[in-house]
Amino acid sequence: MLADALEHLVRGIVDNPDDVQVNAKALRRGELLEVRVHPEDLGRVIGRGGRTARALRTVVGALAGDNSVRVDVVDVDRR
Secondary structure, X not given: OHHHHHHHHHHHHOOOHHHOEEEEEEEOOEEEEEEEOOHHHHXXXXXXXXXXXXXXXXXXXXXXXXXXXXXXXXXXXOO
16 A cells, blocks of 8 residues: 555656656565656655655655655666
8 A cells, every 4th residue: 555655755856757666575674665766756756855855754744644664766787
């Protein structure tokens, strides 16, 4: 559910919504959501000074409630 919500939010931000992928992984500390976007959209998802990424983390954290969730924006050129 959280991955779907995050994917919906990110698709609304980027210019290439078909390239958005959100992968959910279960970790000991909670859930990890990895966001992968088209390289040209990376700046849009991170935002100036990281504001957009911080806002996405805040919204997903609010949706998670008491569960621990971490959101990472992955630079596909580096990994």
